[in-house]
Structure formats: C-alpha cells, structure tokens
Amino acid sequence: MQFPATRASSHILSNGLTVILEADHTAPVISTQIWVETGSIHEGAHLGAGISHLLEHMVFKGTESYSGSELSDVVQAAGGEWNAYTTFDRTVYYIDGPAESTQTFLKVLSEMVFKPSFPEDEFEKEKGVIRREIDMGLDDPDDRNGRLLYSTALANDPRKQPVIGHMELFNRLTHQDMLDYHRQRYTTENTFLSISGDFDTQELLSYLEEITADIDRQFNQPVSLSPEPAQLGTRIRRETFAIPSSKLTLAWQTPSLEHPDAAPLDLLATILGSGRSSRLYQNIREKTDLCHHIGSWSMIPPHLPGLFAVSAIVDLEKRDSLQDAILQQINELQDADLDEEIQKAVRMTLSSQFRSLTTASGRASDLASNWHEARNLDFTRDYVEELSHVTASDLRRVIKTYLVPQRLTITSLDPEGTSENLEQAQASAKREAIQSRTLDNGLTLITQRDPRLPTVSITVATLTGLPSETQETSGINALLASLMPKGTHSRSAKEIALTMDSMGARFGVSCGNNTTLASASCLAPDLEHTLTILADVIQTPILPDDALDRERNAMISALREQEEDPLSVAFRRLRPSLFGPEGYGLHSLGTENSLHQLDRDALLAHHQKYFTAANTVIAVFGDIDPDAAAAMVQQQFANMPRGERMQAVPQDFQEASRHALKLDKQQAVLTVGFPGASASDPDTHALELINDYCTDMAGPLFTKIREELGLAYYVSATQFHGINTGMFAFYLGTSPDQLATAQDHLLAEIDKIAENGIPEEKLDNVKTTWLASHALANQKLGSLARLSAIDSLLGFEPDHHLKAPEHIRKLSADDIRAAARKFLSNHQAVVVSVSPSH
Known part of the structure; x- marks a missing residue:
C-alpha cells in the first residue's frame, strides 16, 4: 500500500508570492495557511528576545482595512477558526472554516501578514501579556525540560534560545525594532500560502492576484546562521x-x-x-x-x-x-x-x-x-x-x-531537594448514512461506510465514569483503563502491542466524566484482526499485579505533578465544592489513598459489573461493508454478558462558596464554576453558544479582560454535560498583584452574560463560528465514531450530534438569555483562586 501522490499544484503570483493549491470537493470546508519562513533562529541582533513571537501576536491587532476587534468579528462572522504559532524556523497563520468564506479568510490573512497596522498603543499592552506567558513557561516542567535539552545539546546554535525569548532581552524590544524586523523578514520571497479545500483553482488564483496586487515583490534580508558544530564529547x-x-x-x-x-x-x-x-x-x-x-x-x-x-x-x-x-x-x-x-x-x-x-x-x-x-x-x-x-x-x-x-x-x-494526496475516485467518494442495529446479546452497533480513505475507526463506549465511583473507589476507571491493554487470557501485553503496531494501528483505552472509551484505528484490510484484539482486551483483561503496581505509581506521579500546576489545583478544589464528595465531585485520577486501596479483585468486580452488552455501544466507521462489520462484531463480542445499564444516582449541588489557595508559583489563577446542564437538558445548545461566545477571541472575556485591560494572559470558559447534571466554568491566569482586580472584572463580565446572554448583534457571528467548528470536527472519522457511540450510549439517536446545527440555528437571543439567567446566576457560583504563597 503506497502513499498517494499529491493532487496539489504550486503557482507564483505576479509579485513572486508562491501559492500551493489542493482542490478537494468532498466537504464544504477550507484551510487557508500562510507560512512565513522566519522564526526565532532568524532574529539576528535580536536573537533570544522573542521578536518573531511578539510580531506574531501583534499582527492580530489590526491591518490596513481592519482594527483588531474588526478582525475578530470578521473571522467569527465567517465561521473561521484561526490562530498562529511560531517555531525555530517559521511563523504560521491559519484560518479553517466553511468554503464559502474563503475570500474573507484570504483577505484577512494576507493583510495580517503584509499590511499589519501595528498600533503603538497596543505594543506595550501585548508585551505585558507575553511577559506573563514567559512566566508561565518558567512554571511549566515540560517547557523547562525542553529549554534544558536544547541549550545543552545545541549550545552554539541559535536554537538554544527559547522561541518566546528571555525576559531581560524581550523587555528591550521597541516598537521600531518590530517594524524593522517585519520589513526585513515578512517578504514575498520569504512567504507562501497553502490552501486545501472546496474551491475553483482559477477563480482562487484570480482573487489572490487581485488582493495582493499592491504588495510589491520583496526580498528578505539574509541572516547569518551559525549551526551547532560537530560535538566532540558527552x-x-x-x-x-x-x-x-x-x-x-x-x-x-x-x-x-x-x-x-x-x-x-x-x-x-x-x-x-x-x-x-x-x-x-x-x-x-x-x-x-x-x-x-x-x-x-x-x-x-x-x-x-x-x-x-x-x-x-x-x-x-x-x-x-x-x-x-x-x-x-x-x-x-x-x-x-x-x-x-x-x-x-x-x-x-x-x-x-x-x-x-x-x-x-x-x-x-x-x-x-x-x-x-x-x-x-x-x-x-x-x-x-x-x-x-x-x-x-x-x-x-x-x-x-x-x-x-x-x-x-x-x-x-x-x-527539588536533590543536588543534581488521494486519487480522484477517493476524493469524490461520499459517506453513507449512519446505521444502528442490536446484536443477539443486546449490544448496540453503530456503523457508517466512508470509502474516501482505506482506514477504519472503532469506538467501544461503556457507561461508567465518575457516577460509577465512590470516594473509596475514586480513580478506578482510570486505573482499569490503563490496565486493560496489559494482557488477556490469550495474549500478552507485548503480543497485543506488537500486533497492533505491526499493522500500523492505533489503540487505546481512556475514561472521562461519563464513559470509558476503547478506541482503535487501522487500515481497512486489518479490521477483522483489530476487532479481534479489541474484543479480547475489553472482555478478558487479566489485570496483572505487576502492571497494577506500575500504573498505580504512574497515576500517583501524575497526581503529584498536578499538585504543582495552579490551574489543576484550582479545578481539583472547584469540583467537590460544586458537587460534593461523590460523583462529578471526584477527581478522575482518584487520590493517593483510594489508589492504594484498589486491588485486582476490586478492578475485576468493577469490570464485570459495567462492561456488559446493555451498558456498551460499539461504533465502526470507515471503509467497511456494514453487514460484514456487523458479522465480525457479532462473532467477537458474542460472549459479552447482557448485564444491566448503569443507573446514575442524582447529584446534589453545594452552596455557593469562595476558596483562596496558596501555591509557590509565579502565576495566579482563578476559576468560577456553576452547576451546568445534563446531556439531555434542552438548554445544552444555548450553553454551547454561550461557551463559544466566552472562549472566542472576539468574545467579551478576551476583548475586555485580556485585550482592553491587559489583566490576563489567558481567559476562557469550559463546560461538560453529565448524565444528570453538568458544570459551566470560567478561568483565567494572571499575575498575583492583579488577581483581585482580574477577579472583580471576570465576575462583572459573568454577571453581564448571566443577565443579557449574547447580544443580538453578536448572535449570528457566534452561531456561524459554532457551525463552522462543528463542520470541521465532522471531517474526522474517529470523532464521528466516538460521538455516535456516546450519543447512543446516553439514549439518543446515533446521529444526535449531527442534528445539533438545526437546534443552533433556531435559537433566539431570548432563548439564550433565559439559559444564561438559569445557569449563570452569581448566587450559585463557586470561586477558587490559587496564588503564590510568598
């Protein structure tokens, strides 16, 4: 089986700008990307100051045609998901979204890269934001570990410097430095576009010529690099x-x-x-x-x-x-x-x-x-x-x-404490309808044929999650999930891993708030073999004692690492303060005490109780014959006992409360949590839009608290829908001296949202963004299989998630305002802050 030859083509515009185009009409989506071949290694006299990363931030502050807020509004209204990143040798800007918005995305990206306005009044404000990001990196063990490696292994190479820069060098950067760097490095010679999706090639090239006609051919100023010389010893x-x-x-x-x-x-x-x-x-x-x-x-x-x-x-x-x-x-x-x-x-x-x-x-x-x-x-x-x-x-x-x-x-x-590209027939193929059937033992099977690529995604979803745990068994689902691949009655862990890897298959077991998911993806010819192993792992795990000790220790290590992360600490206090000590108030990894109490017998009993046909749904999506796939699943899961569906105990909510915690770190974080909606609550769609409104760069939290006031590096919202309840939460990261001010402003913004919902003039943009994100997510076979399995497991039709856009489009501002008032009233809030102890 060979990797397909690309169907893409490269083109050079009149000003020398290179464009790579791949038309694919299988879905009405587009990905537009501009790559500037400049990164931290090209900073010359500013090496180590992070000017490439600063420039990446500043292009979002406005262009020749748009202010910073207008950029956000235009992209949101067009349904775009956008972002950027900087590495050692590149800076990449991208917008993904509906194909009908292609021209909008390209105009925005081309202006951001070649025609940024760089407002001086935003320069120092954004530097303040990045200073907090630098501090956050110094608190992050993975970031520190990477710096340690690169500065040692590449000690004479520009890559030894962190992309974000050193604080003392970053502080010296001026607005003129940034203007000069942009002029020298953001040139047509040094930049190219890569576009894939649903478009007409000639129409798109004509449009690109039109919007770049006033961008002159430019040549970048060369930068002399001194790569790491040959190493001469350990x-x-x-x-x-x-x-x-x-x-x-x-x-x-x-x-x-x-x-x-x-x-x-x-x-x-x-x-x-x-x-x-x-x-x-x-x-x-x-x-x-x-x-x-x-x-x-x-x-x-x-x-x-x-x-x-x-x-x-x-x-x-x-x-x-x-x-x-x-x-x-x-x-x-x-x-x-x-x-x-x-x-x-x-x-x-x-x-x-x-x-x-x-x-x-x-x-x-x-x-x-x-x-x-x-x-x-x-x-x-x-x-x-x-x-x-x-x-x-x-x-x-x-x-x-x-x-x-x-x-x-x-x-x-x-x-501390120690001294030391695809053929045309494939491209035009279409997904077939989702099918659901019940097998002989009561097991539900969901299938969908999608022949575009010779791959298959499988999800086995079991209703377990936090409602199936107690304080004494907290973490049992996570521990069981880590142990299930460690061997069965007929296969060793090594045999399982070797067989799956030899097929190029991916495989894993994970658990969340409501479910345990065993997922696999494979090439189509390997489906039967993959299903055989997946069925073996799910039905007959041996849970060996030696692996139990290893995985328990790994989970305890992860718990201890979370204890050093301010945001993790805040959410670990928020949950039980909202839900009490049971159900969704439990920590998914448990506690050290509960993990030490869990033995093999307890794990086997938990497995026997919940991993049954009545409590499980299987989804098989991809290049399959649905009837043949059903026959395979019927054969492999014939011995799974019928069992009973898990019954979740109603969740009680606690009184509103405030908690101030201390942790010896540089940053401060704040979380604000509210009782949320269950998966079956009719308000879930309204809350989805409120969540998108609060997480978007054009939303009230980002524009007010981060951009206008400069009080936080990150500020956002999150939620989950459980079996009988849920949670809606807000969070931000700030400097310790601004924590109180940031908290006041965050609570004030939440009050406005709770009272007014989403303003009428913003609602269409928020809907467009949500609908575009939904379309982008539904490109992925694994995501479709997972969501269909979970939908069916929770009692919905397997295409329930695909019908969500209908509900989203029908929502009015009054509907959203009513949901906001119902769920985000301040008298229900639990507030947890974490700040330095010094």
Whole structure:
C-alpha cells in the first residue's frame, strides 16, 4: 500500500508570492495557511528576545482595512477558526472554516501578514501579556525540560534560545525594532500560502492576484546562521524543579534532512521507542519497572543538525539505572534481527501519514511542510518510499556512526531537594448514512461506510465514569483503563502491542466524566484482526499485579505533578465544592489513598459489573461493508454478558462558596464554576453558544479582560454535560498583584452574560463560528465514531450530534438569555483562586 501522490499544484503570483493549491470537493470546508519562513533562529541582533513571537501576536491587532476587534468579528462572522504559532524556523497563520468564506479568510490573512497596522498603543499592552506567558513557561516542567535539552545539546546554535525569548532581552524590544524586523523578514520571497479545500483553482488564483496586487515583490534580508558544530564529547547537565519524578533525556547529534542517513534515523526512532510494542516500552517500562513513561523521537530539520533522542519520566533513584538500560537496549540492536520491526515501523509511518490527510487542515499543513522543508509537494510520499528501502544494515550503520558517546547529550530535570494526496475516485467518494442495529446479546452497533480513505475507526463506549465511583473507589476507571491493554487470557501485553503496531494501528483505552472509551484505528484490510484484539482486551483483561503496581505509581506521579500546576489545583478544589464528595465531585485520577486501596479483585468486580452488552455501544466507521462489520462484531463480542445499564444516582449541588489557595508559583489563577446542564437538558445548545461566545477571541472575556485591560494572559470558559447534571466554568491566569482586580472584572463580565446572554448583534457571528467548528470536527472519522457511540450510549439517536446545527440555528437571543439567567446566576457560583504563597 503506497502513499498517494499529491493532487496539489504550486503557482507564483505576479509579485513572486508562491501559492500551493489542493482542490478537494468532498466537504464544504477550507484551510487557508500562510507560512512565513522566519522564526526565532532568524532574529539576528535580536536573537533570544522573542521578536518573531511578539510580531506574531501583534499582527492580530489590526491591518490596513481592519482594527483588531474588526478582525475578530470578521473571522467569527465567517465561521473561521484561526490562530498562529511560531517555531525555530517559521511563523504560521491559519484560518479553517466553511468554503464559502474563503475570500474573507484570504483577505484577512494576507493583510495580517503584509499590511499589519501595528498600533503603538497596543505594543506595550501585548508585551505585558507575553511577559506573563514567559512566566508561565518558567512554571511549566515540560517547557523547562525542553529549554534544558536544547541549550545543552545545541549550545552554539541559535536554537538554544527559547522561541518566546528571555525576559531581560524581550523587555528591550521597541516598537521600531518590530517594524524593522517585519520589513526585513515578512517578504514575498520569504512567504507562501497553502490552501486545501472546496474551491475553483482559477477563480482562487484570480482573487489572490487581485488582493495582493499592491504588495510589491520583496526580498528578505539574509541572516547569518551559525549551526551547532560537530560535538566532540558527552555533555551532561542537570537542573532541579518542583516535580515528583525526573524527566530524563538522552540525545545524540545527527545530520540534517538532506543527508541520506535521515530516513534510517527516523525509522530507528520508531523501532526503538514508538508504540507499546517498541523495544524501550516492552523491555524497560513493562519488564523492569524502571520508569513511568519512555519513548524515542527524532528532530531532523533541513539545513541544520538534528537530534535523535530518548525521553523518559523516572523516579530519581532509578534515573541512572534507566540511563544504563537505555544504552544497553541501543547496543543490543547491533545483533538483533530487525527485518520484522522495519516492516512494522514503515507501516506505522504510512498509517500515521494517511491520518494526516483526513482533514483540509491536515492536508494543507502536510503540503506546506513539504514545501518548507524540500520545495517538493510530494516530499511526504518520497520520504515514506525512502523509509521503505531502509535495511537492517542501514540501521546498524547509523547506530554505529551517530549513537556514540562523542555525540551524546544527557539532561535531566530532577525533583527539588536533590543536588543534581488521494486519487480522484477517493476524493469524490461520499459517506453513507449512519446505521444502528442490536446484536443477539443486546449490544448496540453503530456503523457508517466512508470509502474516501482505506482506514477504519472503532469506538467501544461503556457507561461508567465518575457516577460509577465512590470516594473509596475514586480513580478506578482510570486505573482499569490503563490496565486493560496489559494482557488477556490469550495474549500478552507485548503480543497485543506488537500486533497492533505491526499493522500500523492505533489503540487505546481512556475514561472521562461519563464513559470509558476503547478506541482503535487501522487500515481497512486489518479490521477483522483489530476487532479481534479489541474484543479480547475489553472482555478478558487479566489485570496483572505487576502492571497494577506500575500504573498505580504512574497515576500517583501524575497526581503529584498536578499538585504543582495552579490551574489543576484550582479545578481539583472547584469540583467537590460544586458537587460534593461523590460523583462529578471526584477527581478522575482518584487520590493517593483510594489508589492504594484498589486491588485486582476490586478492578475485576468493577469490570464485570459495567462492561456488559446493555451498558456498551460499539461504533465502526470507515471503509467497511456494514453487514460484514456487523458479522465480525457479532462473532467477537458474542460472549459479552447482557448485564444491566448503569443507573446514575442524582447529584446534589453545594452552596455557593469562595476558596483562596496558596501555591509557590509565579502565576495566579482563578476559576468560577456553576452547576451546568445534563446531556439531555434542552438548554445544552444555548450553553454551547454561550461557551463559544466566552472562549472566542472576539468574545467579551478576551476583548475586555485580556485585550482592553491587559489583566490576563489567558481567559476562557469550559463546560461538560453529565448524565444528570453538568458544570459551566470560567478561568483565567494572571499575575498575583492583579488577581483581585482580574477577579472583580471576570465576575462583572459573568454577571453581564448571566443577565443579557449574547447580544443580538453578536448572535449570528457566534452561531456561524459554532457551525463552522462543528463542520470541521465532522471531517474526522474517529470523532464521528466516538460521538455516535456516546450519543447512543446516553439514549439518543446515533446521529444526535449531527442534528445539533438545526437546534443552533433556531435559537433566539431570548432563548439564550433565559439559559444564561438559569445557569449563570452569581448566587450559585463557586470561586477558587490559587496564588503564590510568598
């Protein structure tokens, strides 16, 4: 099975601007992306100041035709989902949404990139926002761990500097610095567009010529890069941080993407540490209990040296032993038979790349990445082909050449207190109707045929979640979910992982507020084999004691890490303060006490009680014959007992309350929670719009608290709908000295929303944004399978989520105002703040 050749084409506009176009008429959506080939490594005299990232923020403040607020309103009214990001070597701006809004999206993006207004009155305000973002990064262990690695392994390279910049250098940036940097780097030579979706190519090119006619051909000012020279010996660096376990990384310097050894090194990373059947996972995590997590990865950029790395989370006392074990596993590869593992790794890569083509956004990103890295729109296909020709001798050669002590960098972030493109027939194919049927034992099966790609997504949804737990069994669903793949009566965990990885299939078990979901995705020819394994894992897990200890320890480690994150701490207090100590008031990971009390017998009893046909729904979506798929499911799940549906106990709400917590961090956070709606409540659609209104960059929270007042780096809302109730919450992150002011303004904004709902003049825009987001989400096969299974499990028709747009369109401002008054009245609020203890 080969990766398809692209159907995209590249074009050069009159001013030299390159445009990559891929027309795909299977869904009425579009992804528009502008890639500026400049990032933190190109900052020259401003290296380390984060001017690329600052510039990314500032282009949202207005353009030649739009003010900052008008930009947000225009994109929202057009149904767009937009954002941007900055990396070492690029800054990317994108808008995804309905195809009918393509011209609007392109006008907005082209003006943001080439015609920003850069209002001076917004400059210092936005710098204040980024200062809080810098502080947040210093509080984040993953961010600190990345800085530690790059500044050590790339000590003489511009990539050693954080993309966001250092505070003292960032503070020196002036408005004129930003204007000059934009003029030098945001040029037609240095920028290209990547567009995928439902459009007419010639019409689109004509429109692009029209809106860019007054943008002159420009050439970027060159920046002299000093890439990392050849490493001449092992580098070791350790730092401490407020984390429960060490974050260990072993990284080796490798050549750039143009080198013929790039493909073997990439494939080696997959073989060594990608997936549950990988050598590192099986031989170290599963057999030795030396770490909580382990994996390997490769960063092989164009034109610059790369890194091959192994990363792990490990208890400090086991760190050095783990390091030795990793090196031993690499040494053993020299004498191992690698042929089967090579085939598995190539298939995993092929399967992963297929998944990237399922959305317009994924296709546009793939094409843009190909152009950015190789000026070859078929680079993904060519690279996968190159991977397929890698031999075992190639792998042994790159191990001997690159994974040597002279090229090795070892870093660890330790706990404090220590000293140390698709064919046309596929593109035009359509999804068929969703079907539902009941199997012989009462199990519900949902199917949908979608032949556009040779892939299948499977979801097995079981009604469990927090309503099935008590204080004594808190965390049991999460622990059971982590243990179910650890072996069955007929297959070991390694056999399960090896079989799934060999097929390039993805597989996992997770739990949420209401359900446990076992999900898998595979290539269509592997459906029966995948279903066989999934059925085995769901029905006959053995839950081995050694794995129980490992997973329990990993969950406890995660709990302890959450205790160091201000927002996690706030929400952990918010839930029980709203719901009391049971049901949705419980923490999904449990507590250390409850986890220590859970043994194998308790887990088996919980599994036996809830994993039954009456309490489970299976969805199989993709390139299938629905009747044949039903026959497979009937055969594999015939022995699942009928059982009974879980009955959730009604949830009591607590009185409104306020809680001020202390945590020794740089930032402060605030959460405000309200009792929400159940999944069956008729007000759910009104609350969906209120949630979108409050989370959008054009909404009242962002524009008032973040933009106008500059009181928070982030401010947003979140909600969930449970079986018999729900939660609606607001949250923000701010500086400690602004916490009280930020709280007053957030509560005032909530009061306005509770009283007025969504203003009439804003409602159509909010609806358009919600409808566009819904259309974008429904591109993804896995999401459709998951939502259909959950809908059916909760008692709705399996296409319930697809009918939501009808309800959204009918909602009036009065409907939304009534829901806001019902659910967001301040006398129901629970307020939790977390601020530094010093």
